[in-house]
Amino acid sequence: EVQLVQSGGALVQPGGSLRLSCAASGFDVSDTYMSWIRQAPGKGLEWVAVIYIGGTTYYADSVKGRFTISRDGSNNTLYLQMNSLRDEDTALYFCAKEKDRWFDPWGQGSLVTVSS
């Protein structure tokens, strides 16, 4: 079964850093496109970042220069390193496997709260 299990959500102060993890099973994270998508409280979905099979990465303008998407094939895990966090980064963060530019499945979500 293809599955994504997330960890790493927390309360962090503005300007702080946090790393989210997304452990995959049933497939190899290095053999597919993987994305992070977030959802602010009571709001809609916002795409955050993608990593391609070859390692190329792209980011939403709102996080470019502050967030880094990466993966580790040895433990089959996707990561999102978030630095210089702002209040507006508060959201539920989902990892997702891409299938021909649509997302399936999704992880269960990791809550990131940025507050002093």
Next chain:
Amino acid sequence: NFMLTQPHSVSGSPGETVTISCTGTGGSVASNYVHWYQQRPGSAPTTVLYEDDQRPSGVPDRFSGSIDISSNSASLTISGLKTEDEADYYCQSYHGSDHAVFGGGTQLAVL
């Protein structure tokens, strides 16, 4: 910038048919496929349609999709509404080849 706009909310009674629109601005919805997700409260989104009108296994044929080039919009139609269909629905496509774009989401109420 390419954007997808959805109505904030729609409603229908059990057994009725509802349609949720997803209108593109800053680009053509026909340039890339449109996909649709259902999100129930407290849960991650799940796919109800992919590539404009394709249903994943397990999604009933009450869910259908279409593209209207003249209005630059995609539509998700749910027929024979059931109370279990009450959820938020999001359309999604790609801007160019690198940035995924989501619509703002539509809250479906089954009254």
